[in-house]
Amino acid sequence: MTRISTLGMDGAAENIDLYEILGIDRGASQPEIKKAYHKAALSSHPDKVAEHERDEADNKFKSISKAYEILYNDDKRHLYDTHGMAAFESSHGNGMDAGGDLEEMLQQMFGMNIRGGMPPGFGGAARPQKPRKGDDEEHPYQVTLEELYKGKTAKFASTKNIICSHCKGSGGKEKAKPKQCASCNGKGVKQALRHISPGMAVPEMVMCSSCRGKGGVYNPKDKCRKCKGECVTQARKVLEIYIPRGSKEGDRIILEGEADQIPNQEPGDIIFGLVQTEHPTFRRAGVDLSADIEVTLAEALCGFSRVVIKHLDGRGIHLQHPQPIARVLKPGQVIKVSGEGMPYKKSDMKGDLYLVVNIGFPEHDWLVKNQAVTKLQELLPEPDKPIETDVVDHVTYDESANLDDFGAGAEGEGWVDDDEEEDGEGPECAQQ
Numbered sequence: 001m002t003r004i005s006t007l008g009m010d011g012a013a014e015n016i017d018l019y020e021i022l023g024i025d026r027g028a029s030q031p032e033i034k035k036a037y038h039k040a041a042l043s044s045h046p047d048k049v050a051e052h053e054r055d056e057a058d059n060k061f062k063s064i065s066k067a068y069e070i071l072y073n074d075d076k077r078h079l080y081d082t083h084g085m086a087a088f089e090s091s092h093g094n095g096m097d098a099g100g101d102l103e104e105m106l107q108q109m110f111g112m113n114i115r116g117g118m119p120p121g122f123g124g125a126a127r128p129q130k131p132r133k134g135d136d137e138e139h140p141y142q143v144t145l146e147e148l149y150k151g152k153t154a155k156f157a158s159t160k161n162i163i164c165s166h167c168k169g170s171g172g173k174e175k176a177k178p179k180q181c182a183s184c185n186g187k188g189v190k191q192a193l194r195h196i197s198p199g200m201a202v203p204e205m206v207m208c209s210s211c212r213g214k215g216g217v218y219n220p221k222d223k224c225r226k227c228k229g230e231c232v233t234q235a236r237k238v239l240e241i242y243i244p245r246g247s248k249e250g251d252r253i254i255l256e257g258e259a260d261q262i263p264n265q266e267p268g269d270i271i272f273g274l275v276q277t278e279h280p281t282f283r284r285a286g287v288d289l290s291a292d293i294e295v296t297l298a299e300a301l302c303g304f305s306r307v308v309i310k311h312l313d314g315r316g317i318h319l320q321h322p323q324p325i326a327r328v329l330k331p332g333q334v335i336k337v338s339g340e341g342m343p344y345k346k347s348d349m350k351g352d353l354y355l356v357v358n359i360g361f362p363e364h365d366w367l368v369k370n371q372a373v374t375k376l377q378e379l380l381p382e383p384d385k386p387i388e389t390d391v392v393d394h395v396t397y398d399e400s401a402n403l404d405d406f407g408a409g410a411e412g413e414g415w416v417d418d419d420e421e422e423d424g425e426g427p428e429c430a431q432q
């Protein structure tokens with residue numbers, strides 16, 4: 001039996017060393033992983049070994065393929081590096097976000113494949129389902145961009161199950177002995193069918209719900225009085241999370257072991273996934289920020305020195321646009337302010353702030369005196385040379401048109417040019 005299937009039967013999936021399977025070290029690059037995979041796959045291909053070694057080679061070949069599948073994909077590799085195989089295993093519990101893709105991969109990895117049934121070496125027994133660690137609880141946590149900029153500490157009151165302090169989680173009175181659970185014959189687990197897709201199911205072991213996996217139950221008179229045989233009681237606890245400055249949407253804040261306590265099981269984590277609310281002024285990309293600023297036409301032409309925007313920590317950002325050096329701001333022009341973006345985590349550095357200039361033109365009728373127009377005209381640059389053409393048409397126009405209408409009126413198919421009709425081609429032809 002190969003190493004991987006032995007481990008699989010124990011359920012200790014997180015101990016599998018995928019790097020060892022491929023014979024590479026942990027810093028291996030993608031090309032190195034690919035090369036190692038080709039080499040390993042070739043040497044253990046089931047077609048290349050003697051008949052009696054075929055089963056083992058087959059298993060080894062499968063584990064090599066799976067190791068490659070995980071390590072060659074950056075996302076999966078990162079998951080594996082940070083959490084071991086447990087990262088893939090957690091999708092097996094009744095977790096909230098079971099990744100179907102990973103789950104399927106794990107099934108294949110442990111031979112519980114849908115088409116072929118159990119592979120050699122498994123003896124038909126499904127992987128034990130009793131988890132070493134309880135399920136993690138994931139919650140979204142909304143934060144503003146200001147909070148991500150400055151960092152934040154938040155407190156929560158959480159009500160969770162804790163192991164009963166009176167019976168220490170046994171559920172029974174002192175000296176009382178549980179009797180064997182009739183539902184699972186004392187095994188704590190029962191076989192059940194898990195439906196993978198309509199009409200397809202695989203057998204798996206699930207925790208017995210009658211005895212909660214303990215194999216024994218107490219008579220009503222022997223149950224612990226504090227928890228009434230439930231083994232756990234409810235407790236309130238104040239939890240505190242710290243969101244470091246520079247955090248971003250999708251970051252996870254993990255409170256280790258703060259999920260419900262279950263007897264004989266390490267409690268899972270409470271995980272907060274940050275979700276950023278949209279900001280009315282600032283947009284964020286990595287550590288950079290961008291925002292629009294409003295500048296009047298006079299300021300764009302004549303210069304200004306003022307606060308143009310209020311930053312996320314309440315500071316005013318002052319720009320001095322020099323004049324009279326004849327520098328002009330144009331619509332859509334982008335001004336970059338270095339070091340005024342989002343903070344880097346655990347560092348004093350910051351990204352950059354990109355300010356996009358909007359020029360506010362005056363409204364109609366802003367100019368009351370005609371002589372002022374003449375003055376302005378004298379001041380502003382002269383128009384370009386006139387466009388020379390042989391024929392000039394004076395046209396009427398609509399000043400408030402919309403580019404959304406552009407192309408909307410052109411029904412090319414049904415449209416018939418007057419000239420064509422006169423040329424003798426009937427409308428029937430033109431309709432085609």
Ligand SMILES: [Zn+2]
Pocket residue numbers: 164165166167168169170171172224225226227228229230231232
């Ligand atoms: Zn108790």
Ligand SMILES: [Zn+2]
Pocket residue numbers: 181182183184185186187188189208209210211212213214215216
């Ligand atoms: Zn039971």
